[in-house]
Amino acid sequence: MAFLSLRGVRKSHPTAxxxxxxxxxxxxxxxxxxxxxxxxPSGSGKTTLVSLIAGLMRPDAxxxxxxxxxxxxxxxxxxxxxxxxxxxxxxxxxxxxxxxxESVSPELSADERRAKAERLVRLVNLxxxxxxxxxxxxxxxxxxxxxxxxxxxxxxxxxxxxxxxALDALTRASLQQELVRIWMRERRTIVMITNDVEEAILLADxxxxxxxxxxxxxxxxxxxxxxxxxxxxxxxxxxxxxEARRSVLSFLVGQRRASLxxxxxxxxx
Amino acid sequence: MKESKLGSxxxxxxxxxxxxxxxxxxxRTIAPDxxxxxxxxxxxxxxxxxxxxxxxxxxxGIGRFALLSLVRVxxxxxxxxxxxxxxxxxxxxxxxxxxAFDPLIQILRPISPLAxxxxxxxIFQRSEPAAVFTIALCAMWPTVINTAVGVRSINPxxxxxxxxxxxxxxxxxxxxIIPATLPYVFTGFRLSLGIAWLVIVASEMLTGxxxxxxxxxxxxxxxxxxxxxxxxxxIGLIGYALDRLMGVAERRFQSA
Ligand SMILES: Nc1ncnc2c1ncn2[C@@H]1O[C@H](COP(=O)(O)OP(=O)(O)OP(=O)(O)O)[C@@H](O)[C@H]1O
Ligand SMILES: [Mg+2]
Numbered sequence: 096m097a098f099l100s101l102r103g104v105r106k107s108h109p110t111a112x113x114x115x116x117x118x119x120x121x122x123x124x125x126x127x128x129x130x131x132x133x134x135x136p137s138g139s140g141k142t143t144l145v146s147l148i149a150g151l152m153r154p155d156a157x158x159x160x161x162x163x164x165x166x167x168x169x170x171x172x173x174x175x176x177x178x179x180x181x182x183x184x185x186x187x188x189x190x191x192x193x194x195x196x197e198s199v200s201p202e203l204s205a206d207e208r209r210a211k212a213e214r215l216v217r218l219v220n221l222x223x224x225x226x227x228x229x230x231x232x233x234x235x236x237x238x239x240x241x242x243x244x245x246x247x248x249x250x251x252x253x254x255x256x257x258x259x260x261a262l263d264a265l266t267r268a269s270l271q272q273e274l275v276r277i278w279m280r281e282r283r284t285i286v287m288i289t290n291d292v293e294e295a296i297l298l299a300d301x302x303x304x305x306x307x308x309x310x311x312x313x314x315x316x317x318x319x320x321x322x323x324x325x326x327x328x329x330x331x332x333x334x335x336x337x338e339a340r341r342s343v344l345s346f347l348v349g350q351r352r353a354s355l356x357x358x359x360x361x362x363x364x
Numbered sequence: 365m366k367e368s369k370l371g372s373x374x375x376x377x378x379x380x381x382x383x384x385x386x387x388x389x390x391x392r393t394i395a396p397d398x399x400x401x402x403x404x405x406x407x408x409x410x411x412x413x414x415x416x417x418x419x420x421x422x423x424x425g426i427g428r429f430a431l432l433s434l435v436r437v438x439x440x441x442x443x444x445x446x447x448x449x450x451x452x453x454x455x456x457x458x459x460x461x462x463x464a465f466d467p468l469i470q471i472l473r474p475i476s477p478l479a480x481x482x483x484x485x486x487i488f489q490r491s492e493p494a495a496v497f498t499i500a501l502c503a504m505w506p507t508v509i510n511t512a513v514g515v516r517s518i519n520p521x522x523x524x525x526x527x528x529x530x531x532x533x534x535x536x537x538x539x540x541i542i543p544a545t546l547p548y549v550f551t552g553f554r555l556s557l558g559i560a561w562l563v564i565v566a567s568e569m570l571t572g573x574x575x576x577x578x579x580x581x582x583x584x585x586x587x588x589x590x591x592x593x594x595x596x597x598x599i600g601l602i603g604y605a606l607d608r609l610m611g612v613a614e615r616r617f618q619s620a
Contacts, residue, residue: 151524169527181521185543194539198529248529 096163097124098284099148099252104157106143117143119310121157123303125252128282130275131316132295134343135305136350141288142178144305145256148286149175161252171199174248178256178288180241182229188240189225192216195247215243218273220266234261242270246277255287259294268327271298275324292347296339297325304346307353317342399590407590421574422582426598433564433575434602436492440499441560445553448504452511452552456545462512473505477563481570491571498567499560506555514548515541550617554610561603576602 101123107116117140125131135141146152147159150169159166161173174195182191193212200208216225219239229237238261245253259267275298278285289295295302296319304314319339321330330336384401391398399407408426410417415427454461455469477498484494518541526540568577576595583591 149528151527169530171530173528175528177521177524179521181525183522183525183540183543185546195529198531198535 098127098129098162099123099125099286100160101148102158102160104147104154104159106140106147106152106154116310117308118147118154119312121311121313123313125284125286127162127284129301130278130285130287130299131301131303132287132289132299133303133305134289134292134295134347135311136307136347137290139305139308139311141305142256145175145178145254145286145288148252149173149254151175171248172251174245174250174253176241176245176253176255176258178260180229180237182237182240182244184229187226187228188221188232189213189216191229191240192243192247195244199247199249212247215247216240218246219243219270235263235266238262239266239270242274249281250283252284252286255285257288257290260290267294272324274298279323292340292343293327295343296336297327297330302339302343304343304350307350314346317346397589399593404590404593407588408594411591411594422579424574424579426576426579426594429574429576429579429595430598430602432573433568433577436495436568436573436575437499437557437560437564440496440563441503441557443496443500444504444556444560445507447500448507448552448556449511449549451504452508452549453515453541453545455508455512456515457541469505469508472501475502477502477566478570481567485571491573495564495567495571495573499563502563503556503560506559507549507552510548510552510555511545514545514552517548518544546617547614550610550614554607554614557606557610558603561599561606565599 101121104118104121104123105116106118107114109115121144123144133141133144143152147154148166150166150173153167161170166173183194186194189209189212192215193208196203196208196212196215200211203211213222213225216222219242221236221239221243224232224236229240232240238258242255242258245255245258259270262270271294274285277283287295287298299319302317302319304317305311306314317339320335321333387398388400388402391400411426415425415430417425418428451465455465456462480498480501481494484497485491488494488497522540522544523536526536531539564575565577565580567573568575569581572578572581576598580592580595583589583595
């Protein structure tokens with residue numbers, strides 16, 4: 096049985112004009128130690144999916160199982176890097192990361208925890224900004240703090256909601272490599288939401304395409320058969336890369352057409 | 365830039381000048397008992413120029429009276445926030461607590477200091493604690509309500525971080541809920557201090573305690589009307605200074 100599995104999950108939000116179904120009948124199976132990416136159009140329900148797996152929301156129907164046990168709330172086995180960073184505004188960069196270190200490693204001494212948090216802050220290249228408050232940072236810097244905090248949680252499943260979207264190409268590439276290194280070393284399960292098809296192919300074992308909402312479902316996963324670590328240059332020479340890229344893009348374009356068609360039909364009616 | 369700086373100094377002075385003019389006109393025409401600004405100044409001079417002289421309980425420099433009032437307000441305000449802040453957190457955190465006490469608070473809130481004071485006198489038998497009690501009871505509500513609103517309007521993202529990190533209730537309170545609410549709490553403190561100062565006059569008038577308000581009432585009874593005006597101006601200036609001071613503290617917490 097899969098390590099993380101979602102079966103027939105449905106989630107809707109109440110709105111003024113009745114309920115808005117975001118995810119309908121959604122299935123997802125992720126194996127232990129696997130790195131999967133979820134791609135999908137904006138507003139299709141990717142963040143909703145992350146909140147469901149994190150246990151911050153309950154599904155209306157269906158079940159979410161982690162290692163065989165149903166998910167009923169947040170747990171130390173799941174860490175999240177939030178799309179909107181959600182840094183605590185009154186804490187420095189270091190303290191934001193330290194808070195996560197403290198909650199997962201209460202057995203360490205204060206010095207050890209601090210050293211660990213500092214190491215993570217340096218890992219995301221924020222050594223210089225260690226004692227700054229979030230409002231003194233750029234968007235990309237905040238995003239990196241969020242990534243450092245997510246890594247500090249040392250969860251069995253790391254949920255990353257578009258974790259590198261605000262970064263320049265160079266910083267992004269270095270953090271992608273770092274993430275793969277950590278993943279290969281510690282063999283965590285990673286579920287990464289991304290809008291960047293290249294990124295998904297570079298990092299993930301499998302890519303799950305989410306159909307356009309409302310009522311989004313999971314499309315057939317696309318396997319990426321290339322050994323890790325993958326360098327973006329070498330990957331370009333692999334037929335498997337182009338094959339995966341073609342599959343994902345044609346799915347997404349098909350979705351776009353379908354939803355555009357639906358919209359046009361709606362306008363015509 | 366320069367012009368606006370000039371304006372920000374000149375315009376308020378113009379407003380004050382206009383007020384003095386109206387005051388003079390009123391004292392000359394419809395209210396002959398009202399001392400003119402000039403007479404007010406002449407008769408107040410000894411109290412202002414030697415602000416800390418003491419010549420008996422009810423004949424002291426205005427600075428000394430102000431200090432007595434400020435100490436009394438400080439006591440009442442301290443009591444108000446010591447009671448109001450935890451009460452506000454409880455109201456914000458617990459639906460049950462809110463449902464139980466919100467109606468009561470809405471009923472107690474509009475009660476005038478003039479109504480509380482006799483009750484304080486009955487309870488404490490002495491005027492000083494009665495005055496402090498009155499100040500505290502009237503001044504605590506903005507702290508209570510702002511704190512409760514602050515707790516309820518915490519960004520849910522912050523709470524989600526706490527939930528994902530599985531913080532204990534105590535740590536959630538200390539690391540997330542209290543710091544996130546602090547700006548609201550300080551706004552409450554500033555408003556509470558404003559009310560505490562507002563109430564001082566009423567409570568000193570009724571108890572006859574020495575202070576700016578007590579002085580005002582005594583001088584009214586002794587027909588020295590210029591000293592009423594001196595007290596009024598003093599009360600206004602100190603109230604303004606207190607508000608500015610709390611505003612600075614409030615902003616410091618908002619940017620933190
Ligand atoms: N709290 C909420 N109340 C009502 N509707 C919501 C709520 N949260 C999300 N939605 C709706 O659910 C849908 C999916 O939102 P979600 O944030 O999961 O999308 P997303 O795929 O993460 O988009 P993006 O790529 O832009 O981040 C959207 O249509 C949004 O309007
Ligand atoms: Mg999203």
